[in-house]
Amino acid sequence: MSASHRRLHPAWIIAGILVFATNLRGPFTAISPLLDTIRDTFGMGSSEAGFLITLPLLTFCIVSPFAGLLAREYGLERALFAALIVMAGGIALRSTGPSWALFVGTAVLGGGIAIGNTLLPSLIKRDFPSQITKLTAIYSVTMGVVSAVGSAMVVPLLYAFNWQVSLGAFLVLPIVSALIWLPQLRRHSRPSADTAAPPHGGPIWRSPLAWQVTLFFGINSFVYYAVAAWLPSILVDLGYTQGEAGSLHGTMQLASALPGLLIVPIVQRARDQRGLAVGLALAGLVSLIGLKLFPLIAIVWVSLFGFGIGGAFIVALAFIGLRTSSAQQTASLSGMTQSIGYLMSATGPVLVGLLHDATNDWSTVLMVCMAMCVVLAGVGLGAGRAIHIDTHRPTKQPRLNH
Template sequence: MPHAAPPTLTTRPALLILGILCIAMALRAPFTGVPPLMGLIRGELGLSSAAAGMLITLPLLAFAVVSLFAAGLARRFGLERTLFAAMLLVAAGIGVRTMGGVGGLYAGTAIIGAGIALGNVLLPSLLKRDFPQRLAGLTSAYVLTMGLAAGLASAIAIPLANLPMGGWRFSTLCMLALPLISLLLWLPQLAGHTRPVAATAHAPHGAHLWRSPLAWQVTMYLGINSFVFYVAVSWLPAILHDAGFTAERAGSLHGFLQLASAAPALFLAPVLRRLKDQRAAAFCAAGASCVAFAGLIAAPAWGAVWIALLGLGTGAGIILGLAFVGLRASHAQQAAALSGMAQCVGYLFAATGPALVGGVHDKFGGWGFALGVCAALCAVMAVAGLYAGRAIQIGRAGASTAAPAPLAHPPRARQS
């Protein structure tokens, strides 16, 4: 099937960039705007903590499964049209989630997750194809825009719900504006029918990777980081509310977590380029998250401090984990296979977190034990980082002095 050449950037580059940034906002806000409303949703629909945790688990399962098929869909239908379909799914999911009962809530959440998964995989491919000389700057802008949108969605969720015509349904329905604006801005791109870059295709093969200790160390680092981040995204408003914070303050701090997690994208890559290996950075990122969870147990009144630390730790953790995929692989095909292994296994593990922690809360009647488990996992992650951060590559594990490839641009921070 013939494919049109990529559009030239001399024609409407500003419109294309604006469309990309709007899609980036739509990939995070519909997901992160829900946790501050969890108390209202549970009260109206009678959900247990474990059942409410499924509202975060379902998108993570979609990330793990749908991301494996995203590149194939883009090769068949074109990158532009597949991204348009991703926004349609997000918009449709918001509608179904808002209008239905419990079944609609879960079905809509799963549909949103499928749309976000497509965008997560394909949007960076579009950046690499159309802006190869501006990739670093636009990647940082893309990550920062996602963080800003996520933070704003969390901060305004409760105020919107408290309006006279409000409620959690109205608050979540307001998120529909983002995919709808993205669809309008993306219409001019539908004339194109181009394939994603080859690196987008996460190779599910490479059986020898599953027997590589180094591959599992990278996978463990990414998986635990995703686990604790999505536990925080799911339950932080409830944890803070139970510690004495108002619902509005808890929602604002939940938004602050999203902003803090985006901040490392602005400074971490230049730092990594100056390091001989990444062991110290990986250990410190995991250690920051560990201290943050311990702080939430011991001194929850200092919540803003612990949340800033947790955002910086988990934000740096995802950047480091994705950097390890390229640095620890010996060649491009192996990097694609390692990416598929680490992200699929990592998201499947992370998907157990929100429901599991919600169930632990119901069993013990508090958050202390669950937060302690997260702190212990971060300690395990720190040890895994000491191994994954070594300057060696898979298949060359004995060559401990092998120089890693330089970080030409910040790795994509993919947490939605």
């Protein structure tokens, strides 16, 4: 860590990273157990309801390429603080009641999450270059645990109050995070151009390895958001109550956090990550087959899905740091991965809604996601190679401790 970045104790910086991570998934995915209620309230079809999940993903792909420019102008710390304020505004707006506020607030929330998703890896790369994999895993675990609690919490809050209160409860996360993040704002030395990613083009966009990392992220996100958005509705159609479906959705989110406890030592010991990427993709495939054939033990399949696809998400995030050789490259690859990857994933919830409206069952949906898991495994063979984007030379695995 450079001298200009030592004004805060590293433990406080890590704490700031972790509390920031609580905002990056839970406020977004916890709407899924409420989709049926929201559909009934506003008379929406499945595709319209799916657009509530797609909307922030589209915002991700629009905003992500410009997050690096925001960091260059104002600094990483201030850009991330601004993201928290934007997220708080989005959560507050979508909880006010009208349908327009629900959609606009969801889009605003997505903009804040996009900035955080893009810049947090750069902050870790800059301040903790030897602990990229470890910190990526830890903040991914944090995201998963908070998402699990949120998914399990929203249905009881719905029964006790209404869907607006259920969604509004997440406002506490960015507010508390902003308070903890405030000391970071003292670190306002003139930001380096290293943190700026071009909004489009540039050498990294012509790298085959960069595209493999981006596709691995995008396909994994497609499968995750397509299933996560509609899992409660799928489970209700399979005979589970709305409360049970919400709890199982939370179980899936919790299971997605568990790989973070196991991925770090595997990445450390492995010569590359090809076997790990393929294995996690195939775990997602098996879970979807199991849910289709043996729905009575859904808890097994949603747990396996969360573990497999959640683990692949951690690996995808780690690839951003492991396949680059500087903070500038990390920011560039992060912007490319987030924008293109989330554009791909944005089609998932709407496509699932359209398929369900057309077929009136979930079998076709599950089979499409199974096929995508197979493709994910193939892409993982390329993205998992231990090489850098710039020279394609073998990379050294980062140490997990200073």
